[in-house]
Amino acid sequence: MTAIYASDPAHARGRRLQEEESTFRSCFQRDRDRIIHASAFRRLKHKTQVFIEHEGDYYRTRLTHSIEVAQVARTISGALGLNAELTEAVALAHDLGHTPFGHTGEDALSALMAPHGGFDHNAQAIRIVTHLERHYADFDGLNLTWETLEGLAKHNGPVTGKTPWALEAYNTQHDLELQTFASAEAQVAAIADDVAYNHHDLHDGLRAELFSTDELAELPILKGCFARVDDLYPGLNYYRRRHEALRRFFGVLVEDVIGFAKTRLHDLQPASVHDVRNAGQTIIRFSDEVFNDLKVIRQFLFDRMYRAPSVVEMRARVTCVVEDLFPYFMTHPDQLPKQWRKDVQDASGETALARIVSDYISGMTDRFALQEHERLCGGTHPTPG
Numbered sequence: 001m002t003a004i005y006a007s008d009p010a011h012a013r014g015r016r017l018q019e020e021e022s023t024f025r026s027c028f029q030r031d032r033d034r035i036i037h038a039s040a041f042r043r044l045k046h047k048t049q050v051f052i053e054h055e056g057d058y059y060r061t062r063l064t065h066s067i068e069v070a071q072v073a074r075t076i077s078g079a080l081g082l083n084a085e086l087t088e089a090v091a092l093a094h095d096l097g098h099t100p101f102g103h104t105g106e107d108a109l110s111a112l113m114a115p116h117g118g119f120d121h122n123a124q125a126i127r128i129v130t131h132l133e134r135h136y137a138d139f140d141g142l143n144l145t146w147e148t149l150e151g152l153a154k155h156n157g158p159v160t161g162k163t164p165w166a167l168e169a170y171n172t173q174h175d176l177e178l179q180t181f182a183s184a185e186a187q188v189a190a191i192a193d194d195v196a197y198n199h200h201d202l203h204d205g206l207r208a209e210l211f212s213t214d215e216l217a218e219l220p221i222l223k224g225c226f227a228r229v230d231d232l233y234p235g236l237n238y239y240r241r242r243h244e245a246l247r248r249f250f251g252v253l254v255e256d257v258i259g260f261a262k263t264r265l266h267d268l269q270p271a272s273v274h275d276v277r278n279a280g281q282t283i284i285r286f287s288d289e290v291f292n293d294l295k296v297i298r299q300f301l302f303d304r305m306y307r308a309p310s311v312v313e314m315r316a317r318v319t320c321v322v323e324d325l326f327p328y329f330m331t332h333p334d335q336l337p338k339q340w341r342k343d344v345q346d347a348s349g350e351t352a353l354a355r356i357v358s359d360y361i362s363g364m365t366d367r368f369a370l371q372e373h374e375r376l377c378g379g380t381h382p383t384p385g
Contacts, residue, residue, distance in 0.1 A: 003081030005270040007183050013146035016130075016174045017139050027145050028085035034142040035093045039135075040128045041066075044095060046365035048102050049197070049204070060200050062095045068200065069094065072254060073192035076284070079258045080265070082185050089144075090151035090189040097124030099362045100369040101318040108322035109362060116354040123164035124362055125152050130170050132359055134339075150176045151186030155193075157282060165355075180277040187276075187284035194286075195253045198294060203246055205305040213242045219300060220293035225249045253290065260287040321369055322361065324377040329357045335376065336360060 002008075009026035022030055035041055044062035060068075070091040077087040098121045099105035106121055113119040126149065130141040153159060153167055159178040163171065171178060181187070202222075205211055217226040225248040229241055236244070261284045268283065270276045276283060286294065305311065329336060333344045333353060340360055347353045364372070 001081055002083070003184075003265075005184060005265070005273055005276050006082045007086050007147050007185050007273050009083065009085070015143045015145055017143050019138075019143065026085060028083060028089055028148065031142070031144045031148045032085055032089040032092060034144065035089055035096075035129070038096070038129070038133050038142060040096045040133060040363065041092065043363065043365050044098075046367050047095075047098055047100055048366055049201070060204055062098055065196060065200065066092050066095050068196040069189065069192045072195050073189045075254060076188045076192060076257055076261075077185060080184065080188070080261055080284075082188060086147055086151070086183070087185040087188050089148045090155055090186045091192055093125060093129060093148070093152055094155060094189060094193060095121075095125070096128050097121040097126075097362070099322070100364045100366045101315075101322070104315040104318055105322055105362075105369075108319045109326070109358060112323065112326045113354060113358050116351040116358075117165035119358055119362065120164035120166065121362075122152065122156070123166035124359075126170055127166040127359070128363075132363070146174070146176070147183060147185075149174070151182050151189060153178060154180070154182035155186040155190040157181060177277070181279060181282065182277065183273050184276045184284060187282060191257050191284050191286070194294075195250070195257065198253065198297065199246060199250045201301050201305065202249070202297075205301065206242060208305075208310075210308045210311075211300075211304045213238070215300075215304075216242070217245070220296050221252055221290070222246075222249055222297070225252065253286070253294075256287050256290045257284065260285065318366075318369075321373045325361055325369065325373055326357060328376055329360065330354065332376075333357070 007028070009028050012027050015027075021027060025033070041063075044066060047062040049060045049062065049065055070088050073087045073091040074084050077084045099109050099119075101108075106119065110119045128141075129144055129152070130149070133141050136143070149170075153171075153176045158181055159167065163178065167178075170176075182190075202216060206213065206216070216222050222245060225245040226241070228248060229236065229244045233241070233244065264283050268275075268279055270279065270283075285291070330350075330353060333356075334341070336344060336356075337360075340356065343356050344353065347356055361369070
């Protein structure tokens with residue numbers, strides 16, 4: 001049963017450029033399908049989360065992460081009576097703006113772009129779906145609905161303070177009401193992101209042997225998960241034991257979000273999606289108890305995984321890749337691909353050129369950035385050692 005506070009495709013606010021609607025797909029289904037078919041979505045296959053793309057085939061990429069987020073988001077959305085297609089569209093698109101080399105690449109590009117308005121991956125996702133995808137005859141971008149764009153812009157909450165330039169540039173044409181909260185569907189996509197990375201970073205860290213199963217079994221929430229597995233399956237194989245425990249950890253997070261969201265929705269009694277946007281608070285989130293436990297787990301991951309010597313070494317090496325490529329293209333814009341050169345010709349001033357170069361580099365996959373660095377700057381693949 002659809003909740004009264006769910007986003008209704010029949011009453012969507014439409015697209016910036018009006019189109020004839022599909023006879024067999026809702027507008028939110030159409031958004032989801034356009035995102036899946038976007039070039040930027042396919043490139044997520046070779047963009048990484050924590051590890052670098054060539055380090056191993058079993059670590060998560062941005063693509064596998066986005067698929068996991070969408071799966072969690074559909075589950076939560078269905079339990080709360082929300083619109084699953086809008087939830088899935090935001091979930092699948094939420095990482096489109098990420099650079100190569102995960103947050104390391106973003107940090108490097110943000111520093112390089114500081115004199116030119118900065119770089120923000122959420123704002124870049126908006127830029128991709130409204131400008132940089134250029135496949136349709138009638139418009140640049142994907143011409144997504146207002147609700148999907150709002151979800152991309154505000155899934156982490158209202159945009160306060162200085163608005164990233166890429167988001168501001170679009171918002172002046174199509175007001176996304178940045179000062180309010182997003183729909184419940186977009187809030188679900190945001191919390192599904194948290195659920196997915198809290199789960200898979202633990203799994204990837206174990207696979208990389210940055211910490212042990214016994215260490216995980218002493219952490220909050222996980223301690224109970226391992227104890228339950230040991231009660232049910234005494235003497236279980238090492239790999240199956242940790243998989244079963246992490247599976248239960250995943251379930252605890254999802255059940256907590258659903259249960260706590262139902263309580264908050266009951267207390268607030270929103271009568272429409274408008275009430276959700278103007279509730280003055282995030283409605284879809286973890287309970288305080290689970291949130292505090294997750295802070296302990298995130299600190300463990302920060303100390304043992306994100307700041308592990310091998311990861312720190314790799315971060316330094318790939319930072320150099322971005323720091324070399326950016327000034328190279330600023331001084332050799334003729335080396336940009338042919339389809340980018342018209343933008344360069346139309347660019348007026350250093351900042352305009354920098355934003356084109358930033359768009360190009362941020363769209364690279366890990367492997368392509370490494371290949372271009374070697375070809376253009378004489379670099380070698382940054383492998384540990």
